[in-house]
């Protein structure tokens with residue numbers, strides 16, 4: 001039952017999946033965190049793996065960059081492979097004064113300049129929101145580890161290189177936490193298809209101060225974020241199953 005973009009056989013993908021933007025990060029997560037990971041996808045090099053983390057069956061797959069890319073994968077994962085919980089684990093640029101490099105950001109909601117959610121909602125504004133339970137568990141998992149966490153609105157931009165930076169002032173005024181490129185699309189697909197989704201990001205750069213993490217620092221923060229995501233899924237499973 002391959003789809004256009006995923007070649008996995010039925011049953012090869014877990015009900016819970018982590019979605020980093022970069023497929024090589026998906027492989028790194030599988031190798032570092034999962035017992036006996038089995039690769040289920042290599043179509044377009046969008047690598048995907050399934051294994052176990054502390055007894056929980058988990059998949060991890062790249063989503064690509066931007067809303068169109070993550071929307072294709074999330075749609076096929078939910079509608080064709082029965083995936084029920086999707087956690088994006090990515091990086092973002094911070095816009096909030098109170099946010100620092102390495103902070104974990106939980107995207108409670110996600111606004112966007114993309115038209116996808118209006119396209120799927122008769123032109124109306126869709127509140128693109130995270131699954132509350134997953135967000136609550138991620139917050140608890142971060143706090144249990146003593147990792148500073150920012151919870152709030154993300155802006156999922158279509159343009160990484162926006163020609164006019166004026167919108168950043170508006171994002172600050174409206175108390176946005178960070179800028180990335182996928183959360184609003186992921187939340188829209190999950191809403192449409194009845195799945196549960198969350199976005200967690202590490203702050204890799206600060207848009208206002210211009211600070212940027214070195215690649216070594218970014219690696220360590222990324223691992224902490226993945227642990228938080230895995231712990232949140234485990235806490236959720238303990239609640240629901």
Ligand SMILES: O=P(O)(O)O[C@H]1O[C@H](CO)[C@@H](O)[C@H]1O
Nearest residue numbers: 020021065066090091180181
């Ligand atoms: O680190 P990832 O998950 O790819 O996320 C961020 O990085 C990419 C841009 O460099 C965009 O995908 C953005 O959302």
Ligand SMILES: O=c1cc[nH]c(=O)[nH]1
Nearest residue numbers: 091092093160179180
């Ligand atoms: O759009 C984005 C994504 C990540 N980091 C940024 O600074 N901007």
